[in-house]
Amino acid sequence: MEEELIGIIGGTGLGEALAEHIIDAEFYDINTPFGRPSTSIMVGRIGQKRVAFLNRHGKGHRFSPSEVPFAANIFSLKKLGVHTVIGSGAIGSLREEIAPGNLIIVDQFIDKTFKRVNSFYRDFGAVHCEMAQPVCGRVREILIDTAQGIDIKTHLKGTYVCMEGPQFSTRAESLMHQSWGADLIGMTAMPEAKLAREAQMCYVLIALASDYDCWKPQEATKNKQTLLKEIIGNLQVATCNCLELVKAVLAGERKLVCDDCHCRNSLELAVWTDQSQIAMADKEKLKVLFE
Numbered sequence: 001m002e003e004e005l006i007g008i009i010g011g012t013g014l015g016e017a018l019a020e021h022i023i024d025a026e027f028y029d030i031n032t033p034f035g036r037p038s039t040s041i042m043v044g045r046i047g048q049k050r051v052a053f054l055n056r057h058g059k060g061h062r063f064s065p066s067e068v069p070f071a072a073n074i075f076s077l078k079k080l081g082v083h084t085v086i087g088s089g090a091i092g093s094l095r096e097e098i099a100p101g102n103l104i105i106v107d108q109f110i111d112k113t114f115k116r117v118n119s120f121y122r123d124f125g126a127v128h129c130e131m132a133q134p135v136c137g138r139v140r141e142i143l144i145d146t147a148q149g150i151d152i153k154t155h156l157k158g159t160y161v162c163m164e165g166p167q168f169s170t171r172a173e174s175l176m177h178q179s180w181g182a183d184l185i186g187m188t189a190m191p192e193a194k195l196a197r198e199a200q201m202c203y204v205l206i207a208l209a210s211d212y213d214c215w216k217p218q219e220a221t222k223n224k225q226t227l228l229k230e231i232i233g234n235l236q237v238a239t240c241n242c243l244e245l246v247k248a249v250l251a252g253e254r255k256l257v258c259d260d261c262h263c264r265n266s267l268e269l270a271v272w273t274d275q276s277q278i279a280m281a282d283k284e285k286l287k288v289l290f291e
């Protein structure tokens with residue numbers, strides 16, 4: 001039986017921290033029809049599992065959220081043979097009970113991005129994937145069960161608003177996002193989750209709370225330096241927690257890759273364009289995604 005290869009996309013926090021935990025690492029520089037990924041992909045082992053690790057923001061946090069080559073990132077992982085992706089990213093909390101340092105296993109998104117390549121199929125034709133359940137329910141359940149077995153503060157669901165940025169929200173926006181029923185605000189989960197679905201991959205996201213979003217007035221006694229130190233400290237706590245959770249998931253018995261998961265045939269009914277109208281060259285270019 002072929003060994004599982006698990007894709008891990010590290011955002012702010014995990015992006016720098018995870019690499020140190022990978023052994024027998026080899027680096028792959030991959031080219032795709034959507035350009036180059038954020039950086040070379042590190043393939044190695046964490047415990048018994050093979051992982052393909054990608055630092056979303058590139059070396060030295062080179063890419064701002066709007067500039068991250070999301071399409072190239074997902075395409076490269078797929079090309080390497082990855083079918084399951086665990087993503088992570090820092091967020092601001094919209095809820096009192098989601099405290100800085102906590103983890104959240106995201107179950108829903110509201111996509112407010114508008115400057116990013118959000119589909120592989122723009123030249124190909126009309127391709128409409130279902131997104132009602134935007135993360136893989138099967139792998140999410142494994143994350144939830146694992147999180148409940150270890151002693152870290154994890155919220156088992158949360159709705160993530162993905163904004164374009166790079167500026168943070170105004171207070172009016174922050175209050176509006178709360179009124180929408182959202183729990184978290186971040187800048188990187190989209191279109192990553194959509195592209196993973198378009199690539200027929202199982203995708204889950206662990207969010208790391210770095211601070212409260214600006215709906216919550218800051219204590220007037222704290223100066224900017226103190227606040228920044230606090231945010232960095234919170235992110236370090238969340239990163240350690242996230243590392244622990246990811247390692248525990250990888251060490252678990254349950255299979256993270258499953259050929260029968262419904263994420264794995266998300267294109268089955270999604271292509272609306274008549275096959276005769278799709279250029280052979282486009283079919284060839286994107287065939288990795290259909291495998």
Ligand SMILES: [Zn+2]
Nearest residue numbers: 136202261263
């Ligand atoms: Zn799945």
